[in-house]
Amino acid sequence: MPVSSSTSPQWHSPGRAFLRGLAAAGGSVLTLVLFATFIGIGALAHDSHFSLGWVLLSTVLVWAGPAQIILISSLGSGATPVQAAIAVTVSAIRLFPMVVSVLPMLRTPTTKLRHLVLPAHFVAVTMWVECFRLLPQVPRERRIAFANGLGTGLIAVCLVANVIGFLLAANLPQSFGAAILLLTPLAFLLSTARNCRELADVVALVLGLALFPLVAMLHTGVDVLISGVSAGTIAYGVHWMRRRRRA
Template sequence: MRAHLTAVTLWVECHRFLPQVPRERRIAFVNGLGFGLVSVCLTANTVGYFLAANLTQTLGAAILMLTPLSFLFSTARNSREVADVVALTLGVLLYPVAAKMNSGLDILVSGLVAGTIAYGVHWWREVRA
């Protein structure tokens, strides 16, 4: 349960909303949002558990895609700097190449390479400025 209070979903939404929240209200905001996410997750897991046995394979596969797509879209929506866009774009483009390695580390490898290149782009832009 505590994982949702430190999850990427909470971080991304706080990154988006906290600048508008007064400083003295931020702890309450984060706790409310975190516990709201936990509540939705618990409800969805309970419903999903009871429905899982009755779903078709196609619908089950579509539902499994919701988490990665949600993560991808929320990250893309909050990419404000060039380095963020470079890391996300390269990560998506390098993933199929890393998946061909059949190591089980495909997401880690593509993310590490894309993030390192994005950091290099960020550093290079800062040095030039």
């Protein structure tokens, strides 16, 4: 997607920017990963005796594969709605830094808070990766419309995948369903590695991968959080020391 000004025909109106976002969702490799993942979520919902309407609504409202798996698994195992809501909320905290990093890319001096509500809801792992890849090439005054189109396209693909997975659940082997649920974290890992630009990015990624098996041996229940925070803190320290030496 070439860098363009807002005066060019493709960015002439918010509607065209929205359609460009839809097209970007359809042309992303990560969309295929989402499609396969949400087939698995649809199958899981069917096996847990939830209705098709329920799983479609959960995709629209929750919009995070791991959180939906937690929601379906916890309610399917007999947890109360309050317990399931707490578990999903704790899982969603991991997305907060992504939202905080994306919204400044969308704001203009005239942007109102209500204009950011829908883009903030759309921000999940795939949306976050694609925003950092695509938004710098979009005129700032059209970025909200573009992000809304991108998010709408991604959710639409996932809704179709939910229907397919739900209807095919009886014919999907359990091992296949479990395998496709791993596609999202694997795709996120590869995308993160591809987008590493600074030494601190590389240090954080490598240390995170190295520390996780060690932390997992402690059986804390928050292995990813501990290894991620530790690796990120060390990486920031490396970045701070390099910047101080250059100053």
